Amino acid sequence: ASVPNIDDLAARDAVLSYVSNNRCWGLACAREMTIMDITASSAFHYNLETCTEKRTAVWIHEPYTGQVIDSADRGPSPKPWDVLVVPPNPYREGQVVVEVPHSARIVNCYDCATMGRRRCWSCFGNGEIRCNACNGTGKILELESGSENQRINVPPGPKACYQCGGGGQRRCVVCLGPGQLPCKTCLARGQLKLSLQLTVSWKMYKSDRVVERTAVPEVLIRSVQGRVAFDEEKAAVWPINFFPDEAVNHASRELLDEHRARFSAEKTIAQRQSVRMVPVHQVAYVWRNYRGFYYIYGHDNLVYFPDYPQKTCCGLTEILTCSIQ
Numbered sequence: 001a002s003v004p005n006i007d008d009l010a011a012r013d014a015v016l017s018y019v020s021n022n023r024c025w026g027l028a029c030a031r032e033m034t035i036m037d038i039t040a041s042s043a044f045h046y047n048l049e050t051c052t053e054k055r056t057a058v059w060i061h062e063p064y065t066g067q068v069i070d071s072a073d074r075g076p077s078p079k080p081w082d083v084l085v086v087p088p089n090p091y092r093e094g095q096v097v098v099e100v101p102h103s104a105r106i107v108n109c110y111d112c113a114t115m116g117r118r119r120c121w122s123c124f125g126n127g128e129i130r131c132n133a134c135n136g137t138g139k140i141l142e143l144e145s146g147s148e149n150q151r152i153n154v155p156p157g158p159k160a161c162y163q164c165g166g167g168g169q170r171r172c173v174v175c176l177g178p179g180q181l182p183c184k185t186c187l188a189r190g191q192l193k194l195s196l197q198l199t200v201s202w203k204m205y206k207s208d209r210v211v212e213r214t215a216v217p218e219v220l221i222r223s224v225q226g227r228v229a230f231d232e233e234k235a236a237v238w239p240i241n242f243f244p245d246e247a248v249n250h251a252s253r254e255l256l257d258e259h260r261a262r263f264s265a266e267k268t269i270a271q272r273q274s275v276r277m278v279p280v281h282q283v284a285y286v287w288r289n290y291r292g293f294y295y296i297y298g299h300d301n302l303v304y305f306p307d308y309p310q311k312t313c314c315g316l317t318e319i320l321t322c323s324i325q
């Protein structure tokens, strides 16, 4: 009923403006063709959007430096799905990280057993390492060229290592002596704050289907403006079952089933389905020895004419002069 009426005049206007927009196509065909028949129909574009929410909780720890601890003393800790987190906008993807209320507590650092310090990994707690100049012996053999000993052919004798002063050990350069390093896990505080971290993420999934029975490609129906015939938004929608075109009902059932199966690990929080209606007119024409169809679609009378007979540049095959320079 809402399909706009296209008469012969409108059908010719549409094809004339379409052909003149394609430089160098011959216009004669569009001008002279005989319009035999116009068949009106509607294409439907069904759209489904499903917004889901996913929650994951993990225990995390951080150094305890005196921050406020929201522990079980303040009340029982809620289950992840009972924590109140409202999506800023259900139709936008996003993520929020919160601490589960009353889940925090203070524990001893498992890395340093509350000491705040750990044994140095370089000197193993000794504070010193073996001198590598003398290999720990404290002595080195040194040849002094031109010395008196060499002149009188006495073999060089051992000298005290000047790197370690003869002790064979040098101070550890990592801990600088104490043999211990501050614990990184607790920032040397000895205690950790343990809490349950909840990550809430929102995702949106879109699917669509075009119901179209002429030769007009689906991509054209998707991109052209249409009229909204049905639009519904709920926490969870039911499949459409009342549409006059059974293929639309079928598309709704199928896509809803598909979303339910694919996103079963997430919770659906909002769903929107809509049907856009796009008018399509199939026009049968005859011109010279050509006969075929072209299509007028959308509310702005766009044309789809895959086999326009005068596509060759300047109508060369038709011995016509180019009308657009």
Ligand SMILES: [Zn+2]
Pocket: 109, 110, 111, 112, 113, 114, 115, 116, 117, 183, 184, 185, 186, 187, 188, 189, 190, 191
């Ligand atoms: Zn520690």
Ligand SMILES: [Zn+2]
Pocket: 131, 132, 133, 134, 135, 136, 137, 138, 139, 161, 162, 163, 164, 165, 166, 167, 168, 169
């Ligand atoms: Zn040495």
Ligand SMILES: [Zn+2]
Pocket: 120, 121, 122, 123, 124, 125, 126, 127, 128, 172, 173, 174, 175, 176, 177, 178, 179, 180
């Ligand atoms: Zn050390």
